[in-house]
Amino acid sequence: MDTRFDELLDFPCHQTFKVMGIAHETLPDQVVSCLQQHAPSDDYAPTIRPSSKGNYHSVSIRVKVTSKEHMELIYTELAKLELVRYVL
Known part of the structure; x- marks a missing residue:
């Protein structure tokens, strides 16, 4: 994955x-x-919102990332989960 996260964000954030x-x-x-x-963190507090038909859920969660590579790794690993369809 080759993103421009390092150009757009100041890490850690x-x-x-x-x-x-x-x-x-x-x-x-x-x-x-x-x-x-x-x-790793002790204070993850996911927000879950169902889709209009209830077939999908959106899980929003705030994470401290330390670098471009760290952020790319999280996107990649979340996308590998069987139930996941998209990671934004």
Whole structure:
């Protein structure tokens, strides 16, 4: 992944990741578990919003990222989760 995050952001910083996936009760836990592996924190507080038809959930979560590579790694790892369809 070759992004311009380092040109646009001053690291370390907080970034909100929005993960959209299949509406399943374990989606928020899977997102937090993935983040704990790559950016450990005790205060993750995901916000979950269902889609209009209820088939998908959007999980927004604020994460402290330390570098361009760290941010790219988080995007990549979240996208690998089975229930996830998009990471913004």
